[in-house]
Amino acid sequence: MPRYLKKATPKTFADSAQHDVSDRVRSIIDDIRARGETAVREYSATFDRWEPDSFRLSDARIAELVDSLPRQVIDDIAFVQEQVRNFALAQRASLTDVEVETLPGVRLGHRHVPIEAVGAYIPGGKYPLTASAHMTIVTAKAAGVPRVVACTPPIRGEIPAATVAAMKMAGADEIYLLGGVQAVASMAVGTDFMAPVNLIAGPGNAYVAEAKRQLYGEVGIDLFAGPTEILVIADETADPFTTAVDLLSQAEHGPDSPAVLVTTSEALADEVARLIDRILPGMPTKDFAEPAWRDHGQIIVCDDMDELWRVGDSLASEHVQVFTADPRQALDRMRNYGALFLGENTCVSYGDKVIGTNHVLPTLGAARYTGGLWVGKYLKTVTYQEVLNDDSSADLGRVCGRAARVELFEGHARSGDVRAWRHGGEQFAWIEEVVGEGQPA
Incomplete structure (x- = not known):
């Protein structure tokens, strides 16, 4: 039976249902429906202190922003986007059209048709998440989406140049400096300055997530996103220092981000707990990581490997790092996860930032029934029939x-x-x- 050296109550979708957030989001969406650009401008001024003549950035302004960045920043963006694009194109190549003759002269088929217009939301609250531009926009373009609208908020009244560069290099057709519910609502219902889209992708805060939830059906969405999660599955061969660092790497996303260790080694569990207590005080992002670990961190010790896999799979975590003697066993022993990171040479941070798989992944147990954002999300699989x-x-x-x-x-x-x-x-x-x-x- 698993033993909890550190226990927390798991977060669920019910925890994210905040009535004050829901009511506020609904009122903003309704107001934008009724008053259009006027309402959008008022909310942008109130929430972001941003009142430009035009929310859309011109090609000339985008070029200025890109040119203002160090060459290394541009080169790194290009490298990462190449990794994301290559993997997305490989995924797209795996999706073939089908046509079969089921009876004499009866042809049935399906085709994968790109969605006509997609909105990509790139967060910019606590951190300027340039990587989200790679994941949402590059993948949409790899799917063949002809029109991608990208929105990101100003940060403390300034234009985030690196994020804009990432959006442009990713292939965005329209770039707007607009954030929060007002951005999501504008993309979904349309305004005088923006034609509506058919699907919205990308992470965001509780208000952005709630806006996507309320607008789902009117537009498609990638998935309902909650706080970032990490699970490390480890046996006695795992390095405790690497394990501790990687757990805290995801806890810094926010004070409600669960970080969980499931292991067969009590010695490892004790050492990881000790190292976390040593590392946390010196972390520049401890204001987020410390309460996340205190309130949502868990350490679970299992009797054997069979129990390890069962417990790990039951958590249906967004990110699962596997630090065992044979990490590829997870491919056969686990079913419920957003993404696997096999062995100590890889980590969730690679998936978040550089390696090429998509970092928009299911949270709050949704990995039990869905995977994350991928090229197929931007395609409609539609059928046709013909009787000759x-x-x-x-x-x-x-x-x-x-x-x-x-x-x-x-x-x-x-x-x-x-x-x-x-x-x-x-x-x-x-x-x-x-x-x-x-x-x-």
């Missing part, structure tokens, strides 16, 4: 008529009857009443 053979159409018409009448759908049945009459010589009283006896010409 008259005999097959007549056969399907006969079955359709019988099946539809079982369900009392007479109109459906009659569509089948027409094909059975036209191509198969069947006689139907209702057809004779309309067109007379005999066969069609």
Whole structure:
């Protein structure tokens, strides 16, 4: 039975349902629907102290911002985006169109069609998350999305040049300095200065997440995002210092970010706890990491490897690092996770920033039923049907008529009857009443 050396109550979606947030977001969205750009400008001024002549950045202004950055920053953005793009293109290549002949002359198929317009939200509150531009925009363009609208807020009244550069280099077609609920609502419902999009992707704070939740259905979304999570699964071979550092690397996202260690080694667990207590006081981001570890950190010791895998899988964590003698066992032993990071040579921070997989991932247990953002999220898999053979159409018409009448759908049945009459010589009283006896010409 697992033993908790440090225990916390797991966070759930119910924890994120804050009525004050929900009510405030609803009122902002309703106001933007009613008053359009005027309302957007008022909220931007109130929340971000940002009242430009135009929220959209011109090509010339974008070029100035890109040119203002050190060459190394541009080179690093280009490197990371190449990794994201290459993996997204490989994913896209795995999605092939299908056409099969199921009966003589009956063709069924599907095609993967890019969504026409996508909105990418790039956060900018506590941190300027340039990496979110790579994950949302590069991946959308790899899917073939023709129009990508990108929004990011100003930071303390200033334009985040590196974020704008990342958005431009990623392939954004329109870039707006606009944040929060007002950005999400503008993308979803449209305003005088922005045509609406069909899907919105990207992380954000509780208000942004709630706006996406309320607008879902009117537009698509990538997923409902909660606080960042990390789970480290480790046996006695794991390095305690690396483990402690990696747990805190994700705790710094915010004071409500869970960091969990599940291990078969009590000695490792004790040493990790000791090291975390030593590292935390000197962390520049301890204001977030310290309460996250204090309130949401867990250390769980398991009796054996079977229990280790069961407990780890039951947590359905967003990020799972595997520090065991054979980390690739996780590929067979686990099903519920947003992303796996196998072995001590990799870490969640690589996934967040540089390695090429997408960092927009399910949280709060959603990994039980979904993966994260990927190129397929920007595609609609749509089907088509074609019947070229008259005999097959007549056969399907006969079955359709019988099946539809079982369900009392007479109109459906009659569509089948027409094909059975036209191509198969069947006689139907209702057809004779309309067109007379005999066969069609």
